[in-house]
Amino acid sequence: MPQRSSLVEPRVLLLCLVAVVLGVCAAFIAQLLVSLISLVTNAAFFGRWSTQDASPAAHQLGAWVIVVPVVGGLVVGLMARWGSRAIRGHGIPEAMEQVLLNESKIPARITFLKPVSSAVAIGTGGPFGAEGPIIATGGALGSFLGQLLHVTGDERKVLLAAGAAGGMTAIFGSPVAAVILTVELLLFELRPRSLIPVAMAVVAAAGVRYATVGTEPVFAMPYVDEPGLVALACYVLLGAAIGLVSVGVTRAVYAIEDAFAKLPVHWMWWPAIGGVVVGVVGYFAPLTLGVGYTNIEDIVAGHFAVGALAFLCVMKFISWSIALGSGTSGGTLAPLFTIGGALGALAGFGMVAIAPGLGIDPRIAGLVGMAAIFAGASRALLTSVVFAFETTQQAHGLLPLLGGCAAAYLVSALAMRNTIMTEKIARRGVRVPTEYAADYLEQVLVRDAATRDVVSLRTSDELGEVRRLLASGRTEYQHQGFPVVDDAGVVRGVVTRRGLLDPAEPNIRRIGDMRLRPPVVVHEHHSLREAADHMVAEDIGRLVVVGVDAPHPLVGILTRGDILSAHRKRLKGAREGGRHIRIREAIRRYTG
CATH class of the missing domain: 1.10.3080.10 (Clc chloride channel)
Known part of the structure; x- marks a missing residue:
């Protein structure tokens, strides 16, 4: 019997705790990155050793300013060649690729190579923002912690997103936008078990920012009137x-x-x-x-x-x-x-x-x-x-x-x-999710998709009579397996066609006396998602459907074909919507 799915599990508490730590760490790393960019900027454009905020636009280098970004680019190229090629680019696509293809496993060296390379590139005049690198760095930190803790791939993805969101919050002071960014570009889902830890991480990161930087908006803007x-x-x-x-x-x-x-x-x-x-x-x-x-x-x-x-x-x-x-x-x-x-x-x-x-x-x-x-x-x-x-x-x-x-x-x-x-x-052949819809199989219950008119055998049936039915050619007896119920209708097991035709079994043997397989069952109130996951876990293609109330009588059989057939209603609605659009387009063309 599969477990009923729940919104969250107690393990989410551990993820929340780790996410809070991640948020705090990402906030301090973000501040460190900003200081490192300022340090490189001051050294490259003003020849001084300082982490004070400085704009390259105020330089006095004259035409020598052309050389500074070239030197920075050369350093970044060397770091990419001999450190990790993954530091190239703006960070978010690389994090997305690790989420989609590599179970959110980012090499630990990216945690320091990415911010250092970005500080060099930006500090020497690169026309970039610090947000992409810190998102990538926070994500790498979350992935690294996930690998140390030996969590699941889904949980590691949540930690990666928590670190990335914490970094973005620390840079811009935009906690809500950071959470939404992870949903739209990193998590590819909107589930409580992933949303709650990420939200806790950005709250922690925002708290650090407010305590160290303040609560003023990053882009201060004068008051504007409401538009008409x-x-x-x-x-x-x-x-x-x-x-x-x-x-x-x-x-x-x-x-x-x-x-x-x-x-x-x-x-x-x-x-x-x-x-x-x-x-x-x-x-x-x-x-x-x-x-x-x-x-x-x-x-x-x-x-x-x-x-x-x-x-x-x-x-x-x-x-x-x-x-x-x-x-x-x-x-x-x-x-x-x-x-x-x-x-x-x-x-x-x-x-x-x-x-x-x-x-x-x-x-x-x-x-x-x-x-x-x-x-x-x-x-x-x-x-x-x-x-x-x-x-x-x-x-x-x-x-x-x-x-x-x-x-x-x-x-x-x-x-x-x-x-x-x-x-x-x-371009590398990765298909990126673009729509986040509710799982259709979660919305359909087993009772609405299962085959109810199913042939079952009774424990009191004689094997010889069952064999005659199998040899009759009747369609309902052409299955490869049959549920076995007692006189009260309660499922006692499953017997295969091969077992029924075993010549070592005498015709006078009762079905209930045979060696029956334990039934792999599902309640009629389970969702098709739970049933499909149960099929995969048990490596079978059909489930015995039983009632919820004791003694759990036989209701029917659910096959993989039944699950696929449940999509017909969804596909029919999509086709009808497309047909209506095509009709409207034809009318528009006809009327000019």
Whole structure:
């Protein structure tokens, strides 16, 4: 008899405890990474030994600034060649691949190689954010602890997600968005047994951040008025346009990556080659160097003029896309937010100039652009909305964010199959889940799918009479196994066709006196998911279905075919929905 599934098990308490420790550790590692980036930045651009926050844009190196990203790229290439190739990229796709293919097992060396390589790449001017590396580092730490504790693959996945979410929370102070990010991009499920530990981890990480950094929003934004109906519609249209841009950005990044793959040099040298572009762009546009979180804050605060916005947007895209395509180590969130925010603010200024009476606020437009480009590029819709809200704490921007990100998501889903997070691993033949629906088999009970008109044998039946029935050719006696019940209808065992035809057994023998197999049974109130898992565990293709009430009388038989047939209703509904869509399309074409 299979155990009834439950929402959570007592073992989740252990996962929660480990997740809290992970959240605290990830928070301190995130702060350490930020300090390490500042240390490299100060050393590379200002020649001083300090962990104080410093922007590469304030350097006084002149044309020598071109050399700094090249040196950083060379160091990262060497680390990838002789340390681990897994440090290349922006972190999240690599974590997704380990979750999907390797039971969430990440090599322990990634825990320190990834943050160090990212600190070198970003600290020497790489146009990346720290969020991707710290998500990857926190995930690697969670995976490492999971391997030490010898937990199951599913539990290790939860710990990986808890570490990643804790790291993101510590960087941005966005605990809710961090939880949603793990659901949309790492867990590929929404179950209490995985959601609760991750939530505990981000609460712990947020507590550390509040105690050490404070509770101020990362991207401080002035108060904005609530948008009217027309303005809201404009923000939705803006989100759709940004969604189209996100498609172009994604394709451009991978086209550049493909171009690097055609170079007649080892991939170890690619980050240095990309560093040349980063340095040249940084010479003309210093604001493109480094993480650029202050750029995002200035965009949503309305501190940029139109010309400066356009220049920053173009130059940041050139620098980031080529650097990312070269395979160096760094994140994608901050560059995407900069590009999308600048585009949104530009569109907002344009709408104000054309139609000042619409009530458009360029700051909200920038906020929508910032979130919409990430929603379109990653398809992490809810993450994008909640993240933009938590990092600015602008309640009046929430509805424009929801509409704009939904529109961007729609356009992106219609225009491209994979995302900036999944394209790389999809090319390797990995199928990434994109929809998280309730398990259909959990919704169907065994009693609704089992075959009830089943032939059973009684313990009092003589073997000779049963053999005559088997030889009669009647369809109902052509099965390979039969349940055996007593005179009260209670199942006593199962006998196979082979056992019934065994010549060593005399015809006068009673079925109840034969050697019966213990029945593998399931209650009629079990779900088909529980029944299917029971079949796999017992390595059989059919289950005896019994009633819930004692003495548990025989109800029927459940086969693998019955489980497959249960999907017919679901498939029928999907086909009818598709047929209705096709009918509407035909009517539209006919009416012009």
